[in-house]
Amino acid sequence: MSEEENIHDLIDQYLRGELERDELDRFRNRMRHEPDFAREVELHRSIVEGVRKVREKELKDYLRENAKVEYIGNIWGSRWLYASAAIIVVMVGMFFFIKKLDTGNQLAQDEQSADEVQKEILKPQNGYVTKNADTDEVNDTTAPEMELPQLVVVEDGEEMTLRSGAVSPEHDMSKLGEEERILEGDQILDSMVKTDELIASINYTVTVISSAIRREKDKSDTLDAYFRDADSKAVTVTTTDESKSKKGRLFRKSDEEDAKPESEVASEPSSTAAKITNRPISVQFWSSPVNFKGYKYNGQTLLLYGVDPSENIEFKEYGNQLYLKRGNQYYIINLANDYKKFTRLTNTAVIKELNR
Amino acid sequence: MWGYKRLSDHKLVEEIQNGNQEVLISLYKGSYTMVRNFILRNNGTEEEIDDVLQDSLIAVWQNVNKPDFQLKVKISTYLMSIVKNLWFKRLKKKSRFTKVDEAAHIRASDTDEFHFNFDKAVIRDMVHELDEMCRKLLSFFYFDGLNNQVIADKMGYANTDTVKSKKYQCFNKLKSKVHERFTKDDFFG
Numbered sequence: 395m396s397e398e399e400n401i402h403d404l405i406d407q408y409l410r411g412e413l414e415r416d417e418l419d420r421f422r423n424r425m426r427h428e429p430d431f432a433r434e435v436e437l438h439r440s441i442v443e444g445v446r447k448v449r450e451k452e453l454k455d456y457l458r459e460n461a462k463v464e465y466i467g468n469i470w471g472s473r474w475l476y477a478s479a480a481i482i483v484v485m486v487g488m489f490f491f492i493k494k495l496d497t498g499n500q501l502a503q504d505e506q507s508a509d510e511v512q513k514e515i516l517k518p519q520n521g522y523v524t525k526n527a528d529t530d531e532v533n534d535t536t537a538p539e540m541e542l543p544q545l546v547v548v549e550d551g552e553e554m555t556l557r558s559g560a561v562s563p564e565h566d567m568s569k570l571g572e573e574e575r576i577l578e579g580d581q582i583l584d585s586m587v588k589t590d591e592l593i594a595s596i597n598y599t600v601t602v603i604s605s606a607i608r609r610e611k612d613k614s615d616t617l618d619a620y621f622r623d624a625d626s627k628a629v630t631v632t633t634t635d636e637s638k639s640k641k642g643r644l645f646r647k648s649d650e651e652d653a654k655p656e657s658e659v660a661s662e663p664s665s666t667a668a669k670i671t672n673r674p675i676s677v678q679f680w681s682s683p684v685n686f687k688g689y690k691y692n693g694q695t696l697l698l699y700g701v702d703p704s705e706n707i708e709f710k711e712y713g714n715q716l717y718l719k720r721g722n723q724y725y726i727i728n729l730a731n732d733y734k735k736f737t738r739l740t741n742t743a744v745i746k747e748l749n750r
Numbered sequence: 751m752w753g754y755k756r757l758s759d760h761k762l763v764e765e766i767q768n769g770n771q772e773v774l775i776s777l778y779k780g781s782y783t784m785v786r787n788f789i790l791r792n793n794g795t796e797e798e799i800d801d802v803l804q805d806s807l808i809a810v811w812q813n814v815n816k817p818d819f820q821l822k823v824k825i826s827t828y829l830m831s832i833v834k835n836l837w838f839k840r841l842k843k844k845s846r847f848t849k850v851d852e853a854a855h856i857r858a859s860d861t862d863e864f865h866f867n868f869d870k871a872v873i874r875d876m877v878h879e880l881d882e883m884c885r886k887l888l889s890f891f892y893f894d895g896l897n898n899q900v901i902a903d904k905m906g907y908a909n910t911d912t913v914k915s916k917k918y919q920c921f922n923k924l925k926s927k928v929h930e931r932f933t934k935d936d937f938f939g
Contacts, residue, residue: 399918437868441924442892444873448885449893450808456771457804461778 405438593679594703602711603747604669673711679703688735691716691727699733710748717748724748759825766814769896769904774807781826785833792837802840806832815895868932876927884920891917 395403407413408421425432676695679702687700701707701720708719709727716727717739724739739745757765757776765773785803790796809832813819821828877885887905890896898910907913 399915402918402921437925437928440868440870440873441921441928444870444877445885445888445924446893447870448874448877449889452889453771453774453808453811453893454804457774457778457807458800461775461800461804461807463779463782 401434402438405435406442408435409439409442590680590682590699593681595676595678596703598675598677598707598709599672600675600709600711600716602671602673603750604671604712675709675716677709686733688733689718689727690733691729692731693729696727697733712744712747719748759821762825763814763819763821766811767896768900769815769890769894771811774811777810777825777829778803778807781829784826784830788830788833789837793841794837798840802833802836806836809836812893812895815897817895817897868928872931873928876924876931879927880920880924884923887913887917887920888924 404413404421408418413421425435678695678697680697680699682699685700689699690697696718698718705720710717710719710724718725718727718736724745725736726739728734739748757773762773762777782799782803785806786796786799788794789799789802794802806829810825810829813832814821877888880888883905887901890901890904896904898913901913902908902910905913905916907916
């Protein structure tokens with residue numbers, strides 16, 4: 395190694411701070427006394443710094459180029475926005491496409507005549523039931539053990555009765571056709587598609603309770619009671635009439651209406667006895683494939699879902715509110731256009747009245 | 751270059767000391783979230799994260815290559831301490847009304863009394879004009895701080911003596927280039 399090279403290394407060491415105490419002193423001394431040496435050292439330092447700066451920039455550029463994080467947190471970055479937008483567009487497109495396919499099917503169905511719809515739906519595995527609109531002839535090729543109830547689309551004023559084998563003979567299944575009129579238009583289609591199943595149709599009597607205490611105070615109530623009784627008969631009559639004029643709605647067979655006994659317990663209004671009247675209610679027990687538990691009540695017929703026909707249930711009415719008694723619980727039954735879930739009655743005062 | 755892998759601290763240090771700068775990418779990715787959280791919580795913005803992190807990584811790069819380096823804590827901890835240091839220095843700078851005399855924090859030079867003033871920009875230009883081998887060699891030595899054996903392996907030299915003599919040659923080459931640019935007068939600018 396030459397002298398110059400030695401000096402070179404020495405300066406390197408100095409610049410790195412690696413010189414020992416006495417070496418350092420000597421070095422500094424030399425710089426103070428030899429300006430050329432000092433300049434040499436300074437030039438050396440500048441060159442080293444130049445090399446470092448260039449290399450540092452190079453490394454920084456390298457990091458800038460390659461050290462990139464697709465930081466998921468930066469969801470507002472343009473790439474993410476474009477990606478999200480694209481995905482949303484695709485999803486919306488798919489949604490509409492699928493919807494279009496569905497609508498296509500439905501339109502096809504709607505276009506079919508009622509008869510045809512009936513034909514299709516009423517095709518159980520073993521046969522089908524058709525009705526000839528003109529002749530009222532029913533063609534039933536189902537096996538007798540077929541349990542699927544037949545849903546009926548009844549046309550203007552006509553009624554139809556079909557057999558269903560799933561119900562015990564006591565219950566008059568001839569009423570089935572009429573009750574099902576209550577299901578209108580697209581509801582029928584809906585049920586058919588979803589295959590809710592009618593298990594039984596049973597008539598019950600609603601015990602209408604009127605609080606006696608109130609009666610005493612209000613004379614008009616007594617009168618109301620009188621009129622109510624009268625009304626119910628009158629209503630019966632009107633209903634029958636109306637049913638004949640309305641198209642396929644709320645139909646009630648007139649015979650059946652009159653045949654039903656309306657027992658009235660017209661007791662003297664006293665402070666303790668409650669006035670009790672009865673009125674009929676037609677109840678259908680349904681089961682839905684989604685195990686819906688609830689009801690639908692239109693004022694005439696109550697559809698019960700998730701209730702077994704063999705259950706011991708009662709109906710009571712109090713204060714113009716219908717209640718279903720099931721076991722020890724009362725459930726509120728409201729008039730509605732759609733299906734409702736069972737809500738328990740919690741008002742203890744009312745429960746007390748109902749339990750009288 | 752391998753893909754992003756979580757390296758052990760020990761392995762990471764080894765890679766740095768072998769001059770494999772790809773490992774910095776790995777370290778960058780692994781520490782990004784932590785650094786981001788720190789900076790955003792300390793009056794920083796998204797744009798500043800990259801810059802600070804890059805500077806910190808370079809500092810780690812250089813420190814790990816120092817001869818007496820010993821890792822006593824986790825690399826992530828070490829990196830974060832550098833990040834924090836750098837960050838608070840930045841904040842201090844930001845809050846100052848007058849521009850700080852940059853020279854003040856430069857290590858006091860014993861030669862200051864001689865008032866030498868070499869044009870740094872010229873020197874940098876000359877470095878760029880240097881051939882690649884010399885530039886790499888000088889860089890590894892003076893910036894990366896790789897030890898001579900590692901440099902020998904990287905550059906394909908026979909032994910560390912070759913490294914030393916080659917480095918000396920390259921240095922002189924650069925020096926004469928610089929001399930050419932500077933006239934005698936410039937030295938006393």
